[in-house]
Amino acid sequence: MSKLYLLRHAKAGWALPGVRDFDRPLDASGLADAETIGAAMRTRSYIPDLTLCSNAKRARQTLEGLAGHTDTGRVLFLDTLYSEDAASYLNLIRGNGGSGSLLVIGHNPMTEDLAIALSGHGDETARGMLNYGFPASGLAVVRFPGSLADAAQGTGYLEAFLTPADL
DSSP states (O other): OEEEEEEEOOOBOOOOTTOOGGGOOBOHHHHHHHHHHHHHHHHTTOOOSEEEEESSHHHHHHHHHHHTTSOOOEEEEETHHHHOOHHHHHHHHHHTTTSSEEEEEEOTTHHHHHHHHHEEEEOHHHHHHHTTOOOTTOEEEEEESSOGGGOOTTOEEEEEEEOGGGO
8 A cells, every 4th residue: 555645835925026936935824834734744644755846945845844843754856846737747656656655745736636636536525625626735645555656547545635724
C-alpha cells in the first residue's frame, strides 16, 4: 500500500507591481494555515518519504510551515510543478513512486484535477468536501493498493481531505 498527499500551497498575497506571480509570498493567514496543516499531518501520522515541491515562493514557504511541525522526508524542488498540467503531475508521481508515500506541494487547478481523477472511491465525507473545491492549504490523502509508480485514474481511495478551516 502507498499514500499520496496532494497539498495546494497556502494562501498567498496578490503580486505587487514588478513581482512575478512565481515570486508571490504567502500572506499571514497562509503562513498560519501551513503550520496548521503540518501539525494535523503529524497528529494523523501522514509522513511522506519524499516531497515534491513547486519551486514557486509560496509553495516553498508552505513547505517551511509544514516542516516546522512534521517530517517532510527528502525534498525535491521542481519548477515544472508550477507550469505543468495534472497529467504531468501524475507522470512525476509515477517517476518518483518507489517510496511508500509521497507529498506533492503544488498549484490549482492541477492539484484538484489530479485528486479527483485518481480517487475512484473514498470516504464519503472527504469526497463531498473535495467536490466543493480545493482551497489553499487543502490536503487530499489518496491511498493506493500498490506502488505509486502504478497510480492511474480511478485507482485510488480518497482517505481524507483536510482544510485549515475544518481543523
